[in-house]
Ligand SMILES: NC(=O)c1ccc[n+]([C@@H]2O[C@H](COP(=O)([O-])OP(=O)(O)OC[C@H]3O[C@@H](n4cnc5c(N)ncnc54)[C@H](O)[C@@H]3O)[C@@H](O)[C@H]2O)c1
């Protein structure tokens with residue numbers, strides 16, 4: 001693809017004390033990524049992730065982390081809207097946001113919560129103004145943002161929902177579609193996609209949060225956006241029950257019969273292809289996943305352990321329902337690894353590639 005035709009992606013660098021900044025500089029420097037480079041050092045078509053990347057963060061922080069890892073990196077500071085140089089290995093365009101306090105790897109600093117949120121605001125504004133075709137987010141630390149006084153903060157997903165002024169979004173994690181190519185029993189060669197009916201909620205609040213109207217809205221978003229961003233025509237979605245064995249005919253909980261089933265019946269009558277509610281323990285087996293384009297799990301740790309077992313480090317997180325493309329990594333800030341250069345950049349690469357594909361499909365700039 002010609003450079004100018006590649007979508008611009010704003011890459012927020014996440015919690016400064018975590019592994020986000022170093023993964024971004026690794027990606028830019030090509031340090032540990034298995035990407036072929038041509039003799040000139042230019043990122044050729046095969047070598048690139050199919051996008052022009054602009055980091056959003058503190059240029060000095062990124063330079064420091066590159067130095068720490070012994071990576072050679074030239075940082076080019078630009079303002080959103082300014083034209084980008086052609087992508088070149090070892091160069092990183094940056095839309096600058098200033099750290100509030102110096103940051104050390106592995107050490108959280110509450111004052112930098114506002115820095116992290118500002119990087120998201122800059123990326124959202126750039127996407128909505130057409131300066132970027134999408135945003136990719138390195139991990140932030142939810143606890144650090146809450147500790148800093150941003151009560152109610154639960155993650156990028158909900159923050160971006162509010163920043164974009166939409167009522168409902170759907171968190172989906174998807175494995176890289178190349179991952180299962182050698183496992184024909186998985187789902188052909190397609191990705192495993194797991195959407196969540198509830199996200200960052202204490203377990204005791206989950207049942208009350210799963211209401212018929214909400215499930216219906218989530219399924220409409222999932223259905224429409226699988227087609228819009230992933231090119232899946234007439235998607236088939238498998239829906240997990242909430243309770244063990246999908247409630248065992250009401251003996252192990254009533255939500256499956258009283259809340260989930262009626263929604264699925266109603267939507268099936270409109271033509272949607274929906275399986276379930278199915279017992280979640282056996283849904284994630286090859287027979288039930290065959291031909292399924294996405295699974296809707298009822299809560300975070302019903303769906304994500306399966307996804308992360310199948311593809312941790314080779315998967316990405318996507319927010320559906322936004323007026324922009326947003327992907328993220330499948331892992332957190334890994335404070336234990338920060339500054340060591342040993343963190344796996346695989347998921348960031350998948351997140352960037354997926355955002356580029358989505359932007360190309362969804363007609364972003
Ligand atoms: N996209 C995001 O912003 C995102 C995603 C998940 C978690 N988080 C946040 O991150 C913080 C820490 O969460 P956690 O400890 O539950 O999960 P974590 O993913 O940070 O760490 C869990 C384990 O995985 C390892 N790990 C994580 N990323 C790795 C990588 N790239 N390469 C190698 N090993 C890796 C860590 O060393 C640790 O052992 C929390 O605040 C959480 O909310 C953010």
Ligand SMILES: N[C@H](C(=O)O)[C@H](O)COP(=O)(O)O
Nearest residue numbers: 155156157158317328330331
């Ligand atoms: N639930 C996600 C995961 O486990 O990977 C993660 O916490 C990220 O959430 P946000 O994208 O909403 O920050």
